[in-house]
Amino acid sequence: MNNWKTIITYLVNWDAIGIKTVEFSNRLIKWIYIPRKDLKESMERDELKNSWVYFLLWEDDEWNPLAYIWQATFLWKRLNDHDRDTNKDFWNIAVAFTYKDWTLNESDINFLERELIKLARKAQRFKIKNGNWWNNWLIQEYRIPDMLEFISDLKVLLESLWFKLFKELASKEELKNEENIYYLHSRWSNAKGVYSNEGFLVLKGSIWVNGIIPYQLKMWHIKRNRDELLKKWIIEEIEDWFVFRKDYLFKTPTSWCNIVSWWNLNWWTEWRNKDGKSLDEIERK
Numbered sequence: 001m002n003n004w005k006t007i008i009t010y011l012v013n014w015d016a017i018g019i020k021t022v023e024f025s026n027r028l029i030k031w032i033y034i035p036r037k038d039l040k041e042s043m044e045r046d047e048l049k050n051s052w053v054y055f056l057l058w059e060d061d062e063w064n065p066l067a068y069i070w071q072a073t074f075l076w077k078r079l080n081d082h083d084r085d086t087n088k089d090f091w092n093i094a095v096a097f098t099y100k101d102w103t104l105n106e107s108d109i110n111f112l113e114r115e116l117i118k119l120a121r122k123a124q125r126f127k128i129k130n131g132n133w134w135n136n137w138l139i140q141e142y143r144i145p146d147m148l149e150f151i152s153d154l155k156v157l158l159e160s161l162w163f164k165l166f167k168e169l170a171s172k173e174e175l176k177n178e179e180n181i182y183y184l185h186s187r188w189s190n191a192k193g194v195y196s197n198e199g200f201l202v203l204k205g206s207i208w209v210n211g212i213i214p215y216q217l218k219m220w221h222i223k224r225n226r227d228e229l230l231k232k233w234i235i236e237e238i239e240d241w242f243v244f245r246k247d248y249l250f251k252t253p254t255s256w257c258n259i260v261s262w263w264n265l266n267w268w269t270e271w272r273n274k275d276g277k278s279l280d281e282i283e284r285k
Contacts, residue, residue, distance in 0.1 A: 007160050013041070022157055023100065029153045031097045033161070039083050039094070048076035051104040053112040054096035055165065056082065060127075066090070067126040067165055069117050071109035095163065097154050110137035111147050119151070119166045124246075126165055169201050169247050170194050182271040182279055191244075193253070193271060195279060200253040200271075206244045210237060253279055 005024055012019040019038050023030035034042045042048065052075040056068040068091065072078035075096055082088045097112075098104055104112075114137075120128050139147070155166045184191040184206075191206035229235045234246050254267040268280035 005156065007157065009161075013038070022160065024153065024157070027153055028099045028101055028103075029097060029150055029157065030100050031095055031154070031157055034079070034094045034096075036083065036092045036094070039079060043076050043080065045076075047098075047102075048079070049074055050098060050102045051075075051106065051109050052096040052098040053104075053109050053116065054078070054094055056088070056091035057093040057095065057126075057163070058091045065126045066129055067120060068129045069113060069120060070130075071113040073106055073109070095158070097150075097157075099150075107137055107139045108143065108147055108150075111139040111144070112150065115147070115151060116154075116166070123164075123166050123168045125167065125169075169249055170196070170203075178274050182273055184267075184271055195253065195271075195283060199249050199251045200255075201247055201249045202244060204244050204247050207241050210240050210242050 006026070008023050008025055010021045012021065018035060019042050020033045021030060022033070032042075032045075032047070051071070051073045053069075053071045054075060056070075058066055060066055068088075070078070075098075079094055082091065082094075117128060117130050120126060158165060159167060180194050182193050182195060184193070189206075189208040191208060192203045193206070194201045194203065226235075229248070230237065234244065234248050235242050236245050253271055266280075268284065269278045271279040273279075273282065
């Protein structure tokens with residue numbers, strides 16, 4: 001049976017990047033998207049007088065995505081406090097989730113806050129600006145399955161508008177399945193990767209020779225991108241080698257050649273699975 005879902009998006013002020021509500025047609029969960037510049041307008045909405053779990057989202061000066069995850073029994077008041085707080089001038093988008101029948105209680109939202117922070121840190125897509133303090137608010141045992149379902153629905157709704165706060169770069173199931181893994185053993189390199197609809201994920205532990213060919217010296221973005229990976233500790237330079245210290249998602253299987261490789265090859269044919277079939281053969285032909 002196909003797990004189809006219908007998602008309804010309502011543009012409150014007929015602006016695609018303004019206030020909007022998003023919900024499933026047959027589920028209780030819903031969320032609201034509020035740009036900071038529209039915060040005053042959103043305060044007129046009665047629904048914000050209820051309990052929500054919410055995220056403040058922004059980017060730092062180096063374009064790294066950041067998030068602050070919290071909960072509120074009166075969302076309008078909490079967002080207004082954040083807007084007036086000069087110590088929180090960094091955020092520019094707020095997104096919040098609740099039930100359409102307003103049945104989330106204080107125990108629910110404290111449980112959701114704690115679990116969502118854990119999931120976001122595990123995914124490593126955003127820098128999470130919450131501290132290390134955990135609330136230990138008790139929740140009734142019978143309520144936990146409902147909240148886990150709430151989180152599952154929340155992740156789908158959030159990703160529907162391209163906020164991949166909780167999406168891991170590759171799931172354990174994908175990494176366990178050898179059919180999904182591609183290998184690169186070209187010119188002393190030893191790399192592994194996974195191809196997905198987001199791009200090509202080069203896996204932690206992959207290595208390649210440190211070098212650059214003359215034509216690359218004229219391409220300023222090559223050095224910039226490579227230096228950025230070094231700065232963020234995604235790759236490490238060890239003698240004559242570069243080593244991945246973290247999984248890293250490239251936009252295409254070829255986009256890593258200018259950043260980390262010094263030879264010019266067709267990477268669609270160089271990446272091969274355990275049976276020797278190229279990425280080109282499997283994914284494009």
